[in-house]
Amino acid sequence: MTRERRRAWIVGSIAILVSAVVFLIPFAFVLLQAAKSPSEASDLAFSWPKHFQFFQNFIDTLTSNDGVVWRAIINSTLLTIGSVLLMVIIGAMAGYVLARKRSKWGPVVNFFVLAGLIVPPAVVPTIWVLQGLKLFGTMPGMILIETTFGLSFTILLFRAFVGNIPRELDEAAVLDGAGPIRLFARVVLPLLRPVIVTVIVVQAVFVFNDFAGPLYFLPNSDQVTVQLALFTFQGQNLSFVNLLFMAIFIITIPPLIAYIFFNRQIVGGITSGAVKG
Template identity: 60%
Template structure:
């Protein structure tokens, strides 16, 4: 039953996207689940890539920079915070835990965040968008790392300290290598989240120069006309990278989630 539901929910829509992406403009406008009368894979692909002075290429570069930088910061900051929260009990731990959980529960406040970025001179800039992506994903990252760190024996920390390791050396040379299973999970999940994010770049990085791949969907839609064959080809190109990542690293994602759950 679960397999049937998965096929209906995931496979059928993907096949529909693929078929429409191969059609000509007239047949695609009908939005029917049917085989293309004329296969236009290459023509549609070239037209999508060349649209608006190759904005899709620029968008892929922007999305790659955004994803790599944001996920790197999320991994380093999330692991550090999780390690400190798990290993050091202070009177501030309760407040910090509350703030971490609030990051999962409270919805993003778009207008106040824009105001803060404007005051800092970071609105409509890539560094500002990176900071927003990191802020939105940090709570989930901290919780994953903390659940895994709770299963690492404290004796390892004590042995490293006795050998003369300082705080940074203890973290980067002893603790961080042990986090590899959950680290792979965090990298993959957050990479897909940031790469597929539509709302955040739309609000915090307006303009063609900072367009990400999700915003290129507007290229083929208008109030009067929508080129569904080009739109669905664009969707297909955007969907393929995260899909490939999930297909190749599915076991690592599940292993990281399971390890954290069991050890937590």
């Protein structure tokens, strides 16, 4: 084994070890607490449960508080699907226009897109706007809020990816008689599949795990999301720490599965615009 390969092997081993410590150990801690009895879990010790009751805790968590976990998962799923769908549609169209069209308004639009990543959201004025539109405390209003929060990042990804698509494809489609809508839908959009998958997975995890947004803009208890359910769960069941950790485990499963199956597409979509081809 050469010195370079030995060095690469050592660095890779250290990276795997650090990743295991940072991610796997906290996950194992959650699993252990979720399998314990209330008295054992309250000690918060990193130890094997004396009385293994993982499946009983799983059932108790899903049925506690009138099934608040079930309602939260359904609400978060609807919120995630609606928000990510709007992000993909609007972000793809805006990114294509910003990458292809050259106009005096381009720098202005780019400035506001970047400002969306830097400027923190104004909670009180946003609430006033939602109240004026009769959307405050409703799921459609929350979908618009989440879409707005993630749109800047989405547009930047699409714009970088479209920059790698040769303009000759657009010119050939126009010569074949394709209009703007057909050009985008039939030629450009199929080529955006890698970045679409990236946006779907990354933004879906962000929206699904968002706590501050629903806390401010969705105060209705009937439309509680998963993170608000954890907050409520902790407040109402302080003596049942095992059920709280079980709820954390249940809510962690969907984002974890999405990342495991789509991690290559995520990395490929994010780095696609880094190198001009």
